[in-house]
Amino acid sequence: MAKRKKAKKHRTKATAKKSARKVVKLAASKKANGNGLPRPSNKPYGMAGRALDGLRILDFTHVQSGPTCTQLLAYMGADVLKVERPGAGDITRGQLRDVPNADSLYFTMLNGSKRSITIDSKHPKGTEILNRLIKTCDVLVENFAPGALDRMGLTWEHIHKTNPRMIVASVKGFGPGPYEDCKVYENVAQCAGGSASTTGFREGPPLVTGAQIGDSGTGLHLALGIMAALYQRNRTGRGQKVLCAMQDGVLNLARVKLRDQQRLAHGPLTEYSQYGEGVPFGKAVPRAGNDSGGGQPGWIVKCKGWENDPDAYLYFITQAPVWGAICDVIGEPSWKTDPEYATPKARLPKLKQIFARIEQFTMTMDKFEAMDLFNKHDIPCGPILSMKEIAEEQSLRSTGTVVEVDHPTRGKYLTVGNPIKLSDSPADVRRSPLLGEHTDEILKDVLGFKAAEIAEIKNSGALSAPPKKEKAA
Ligand code: CAO
Numbered sequence: 001m002a003k004r005k006k007a008k009k010h011r012t013k014a015t016a017k018k019s020a021r022k023v024v025k026l027a028a029s030k031k032a033n034g035n036g037l038p039r040p041s042n043k044p045y046g047m048a049g050r051a052l053d054g055l056r057i058l059d060f061t062h063v064q065s066g067p068t069c070t071q072l073l074a075y076m077g078a079d080v081l082k083v084e085r086p087g088a089g090d091i092t093r094g095q096l097r098d099v100p101n102a103d104s105l106y107f108t109m110l111n112g113s114k115r116s117i118t119i120d121s122k123h124p125k126g127t128e129i130l131n132r133l134i135k136t137c138d139v140l141v142e143n144f145a146p147g148a149l150d151r152m153g154l155t156w157e158h159i160h161k162t163n164p165r166m167i168v169a170s171v172k173g174f175g176p177g178p179y180e181d182c183k184v185y186e187n188v189a190q191c192a193g194g195s196a197s198t199t200g201f202r203e204g205p206p207l208v209t210g211a212q213i214g215d216s217g218t219g220l221h222l223a224l225g226i227m228a229a230l231y232q233r234n235r236t237g238r239g240q241k242v243l244c245a246m247q248d249g250v251l252n253l254a255r256v257k258l259r260d261q262q263r264l265a266h267g268p269l270t271e272y273s274q275y276g277e278g279v280p281f282g283k284a285v286p287r288a289g290n291d292s293g294g295g296q297p298g299w300i301v302k303c304k305g306w307e308n309d310p311d312a313y314l315y316f317i318t319q320a321p322v323w324g325a326i327c328d329v330i331g332e333p334s335w336k337t338d339p340e341y342a343t344p345k346a347r348l349p350k351l352k353q354i355f356a357r358i359e360q361f362t363m364t365m366d367k368f369e370a371m372d373l374f375n376k377h378d379i380p381c382g383p384i385l386s387m388k389e390i391a392e393e394q395s396l397r398s399t400g401t402v403v404e405v406d407h408p409t410r411g412k413y414l415t416v417g418n419p420i421k422l423s424d425s426p427a428d429v430r431r432s433p434l435l436g437e438h439t440d441e442i443l444k445d446v447l448g449f450k451a452a453e454i455a456e457i458k459n460s461g462a463l464s465a466p467p468k469k470e471k472a473a
Contacts, residue, residue, distance in 0.1 A: 035399040037423040050077025051425035055230070056446075058130075058137040059083065059114060062090045064186065064212060065171040065246065066143030067110040068219030073226070074113035075418040075427045081133065081442055082111060082433065086118040087465025089435040102410035108432040109415045112405065115438035118463050121152045125462035130154065132447050134162045139226055139239075143171035145183045156241055166239040167229045171218050175245035184246050189214030193250020198257040200287045202274060207287070218249035256294075260285045271297055276349040292317060295344075297351050300384065301359035303367040313384040314367045316358055316374075318351075320344045325377040330361040405431040439463055 040046035055078040059070045067090070074080040084090055092107040120126040130152075134140065140159060142149050149155075149170075159168055173184020174192070190196050190208045200207030211217075225242035233239060251258070260269055264285065268275050272288050275281075292298030298317035306312040318326060323344075327335040335341035340350070347354060362370045367383035374381045385393075391414055396402040403417040408431075418427035443449045443457065457463060 035421045037421050040424045040426070046424050048424065050428055051422055052077035055079070055139070056137045057081065058133050058140045060140060060142035060144065060149070061171075062143065063092055064106075064110060064215035065219045066141055066222070068212075068216040069169070069171070069222040069226070070114065070141050071110055071112055072220070072223050072418065072420070075429055076420075076422070076425060077428060080114040081137070081438075081446070082114045082116045083121070083130070083133075084116055084118050084435060085465075086120050086436070086463055089116070089118070093435065099410045102407070103432060103434070105413060108407060108410065108413060111432035112415055113428055113430045114433055115442060116433035116436055117439045117442045118436035120462050120464075120466070121154075123460070123462040125457055125460040127153060129443070129447070129457065129462065131162055134159055134166060136446060137163075137166065138230070139167045139169060141169045141222070141226070146172055146181050160239065164238055165233060167226060167233065167242060168239065169222050169226050169229070169242040169244075171222055171244050171246065173245065174247050175243065179247075184214075186212055186214040189218070189246035189250050192247045193254060194257055195250050195254045198254065198285050198287060201289045202279070202287050204287070213253050214246045214250050217253055218244050218246045221249045221252065257285050270348050271295060273299075273351050276351050290315070296320065296380075297344075297347070299351070299355040301355060301362045303362050303370055303383075304365055306363070311384045311386040311389075312367055314362055314370050315382045315384065316355070316362070317380040318347070318354065318358075319380050322377065322379050326358075326379055329373065329377055329379070330358055332357060400427055400429065403429045405429065407431045408434065436463070 052073055055073070057070055057073060057078050057080045059066075059080045059082040061067045061070055061082070070078075070080045070082070082090075090107055090111070092110070093103045095104055096106045097104045119129055121130060134154075140154075156168055159166055172180070173182050173189060174180050179192070184192075187196075187208045190199075190213060191206065193214065195213060196206040196208050199209055222242065222244045225244060229240050229242050261284065263269060264281060264283075268281050269285075271291065271294075272281075272286065273291050274286060274288075290298070290300040296317050296319045298315060300313050301316050303312045303314050323342075324336045327333050327341075332341075340346055341354070365373070371381060371383050390396065391402065393402070397404075399421070400417040401419055403415055404412055405415055406412050415429065417429045421427075440454060443454050444451075449457065
C-alpha cells in the first residue's frame with residue numbers, strides 16, 4: 001500500500017512537471033517563430049538583417065573541414081567568396097557523384113549560400129586579383145595541406161602587410177610537433193585525437209564514428225576562433241592568425257575519455273560495463289560499447305521489429321532520480337527497495353542484467369511507443385533514428401534544421417541548415433554555387449573592375465584552366 005502511494009506520488013509529480021512545461025511552452029509559442037525562439041522584434045534592432053551581414057570572407061577551403069566553417073558563417077549572413085581552381089574547383093564537386101554531370105551532394109551540402117569565383121592563384125594576374133580581394137575581405141579561411149598557401153605567395157607576413165585587419169584562419173591536421181607537415185583526413189584525425197581507441201566494443205578493433213568530428217567538428221572550432229578574433233579586432237584594429245588542428249579538435253570532443261584516463265590511476269571505471277562483468281582494466285581507457293559516458297548508466301536496447309529493422313532500438317538511461325518510475329514501468333517494483341538494486345552504487349555491478357530486463361520489456365513495443373511511454377514518466381531515452389527517418393522528420397523541416405533547396409543542374413536536394421538558431425538573425429540557407437558562377441559579379445561588384453578590364457583579365461588566362469598539353473604523337 002505504502003509502495004503504491006509512493007508510486008502514485010511520483011507519477012503525480014512527474015505529470016505536474018510535464019504540464020507545467022507545457023504551459024510555459026504554450027505561452028512561449030505565441031511569440032515563437034517556429035524554431036522555438038521569439039520572433040525578431042519590429043524595433044530597429046530586430047530588423048537589422050543577419051548577424052554577420054557586412055562580413056566578407058575569402059574562402060580558400062576545400063573538401064569538408066574548412067567548408068563546414070564558411071558555410072555556417074554564410075548561413076549567418078557573411079558574404080563568402082569561394083576561390084576555386086579554374087576548370088576543376090573543389091575536388092568534392094566530382095566526388096561520390098549521384099547525378100551525372102551535376103555537383104555531388106558532398107559538395108552541395110557543404111557550400112550552400114556561398115559565391116564561387118575561379119582564380120588561378122599561381123598566375124601573376126590571379127595573384128593581383130587575390131591581393132585586391134585580401135584588401136577588401138575581413139577573413140581568409142583555408143585548409144590546404146601544410147605549406148600550400150605559402151607556396152601561392154600568400155604568407156601570413158604578406159597578408160598581414162597587405163591588410164593588417166585581416167584574420168587568417170586555418171585548419172591543419174596536426175599542430176606544431178612531429179606530424180605538423182602531414183596531410184590529414186577525417187578518420188586519421190579521429191584516430192590521432194583519441195576518439196577511435198575509445199569507440200567500439202571491447203572485443204573488437206578501434207572504431208571511427210559516422211559523425212564527422214574531425215572535419216566538421218574542427219570547422220566548428222574554427223568558426224568560433226574567427227568570431228573571437230573579430231571581437232578582439234574591434235578593440236585592437238588588428239587581424240590575427242587562427243589555427244585549429246584536427247587532432248586538437250577531436251581531443252576536445254573526446255575530453256571525457258582523457259578524464260577517464262586520469263581516473264584509471266585511482267581505480268576501475270565503475271560505470272563501464274566491464275567493471276560489472278569482472279573484466280580487469282588495462283593501462284589505457286578501454287572501448288566502452290554503448291555505455292553512457294556520464295554518471296547515469298545507459299545502454300541500447302532492442303525494440304519490437306529488431307529482427308528485420310537494423311534501427312529498431314532505443315537508448316535507455318537508468319537515471320537515478322527516476323529509478324522508482326523505471327522499476328514500476330518495466331514491472332519490477334520490488335527493485336525500488338531491494339538493497340541489491342535500490343542505490344546507483346548497488347546497481348553498477350548488475351547493469352548488464354538490468355538492461356537485459358529493460359530490453360525484455362522494450363521488445364514488446366516499437367521504439368516510438370517506448371519513447372512515448374517512458375517520457376510520460378520523465379525517463380530519459382531516445383529512439384535510434386535512421387537517416388531515412390531524419391530526412392522525413394517534419395519537425396526538423398519546420399525549424400530549418402533540414403532544408404530543401406533547388407539546384408539548376410541537380411534539382412531539389414536536402415541539406416542541413418543552421419543548427420544554431422538566433423532570434424534576430426534567421427538563417428540564410430541557399431543552394432551551392434556552380435563553379436565560377438559569380439566570377440564576373442565579384443570582379444565587378446566587389447573589386448570594381450569595368451567590363452573592359454574584366455575582358456582583359458579573362459584574356460590573361462588567370463580565370464581559366466590552362467590549355468591541356470597536346471599528347472606527343
Ligand atoms: N589555383 C591554383 N592552384 C590551386 C588553387 C587555385 N585556385 N587552389 C588550390 N591549388 C593548389 C594548391 O596550391 C596546392 O598546390 P601545391 O601543393 O603544388 O602547392 C594544390 O592545389 C593542392 O592543395 P592540397 O595539398 O591542400 O590538396 P591535396 O588534395 O593534396 O590534399 C588534404 C588534401 C585535405 C589532405 C590537404 O589539403 C590537408 O591536409 N589539409 C589540411 C587538413 C584538412 O583540412 N583535412 C580535412 C580534409 S576533409 O576530409
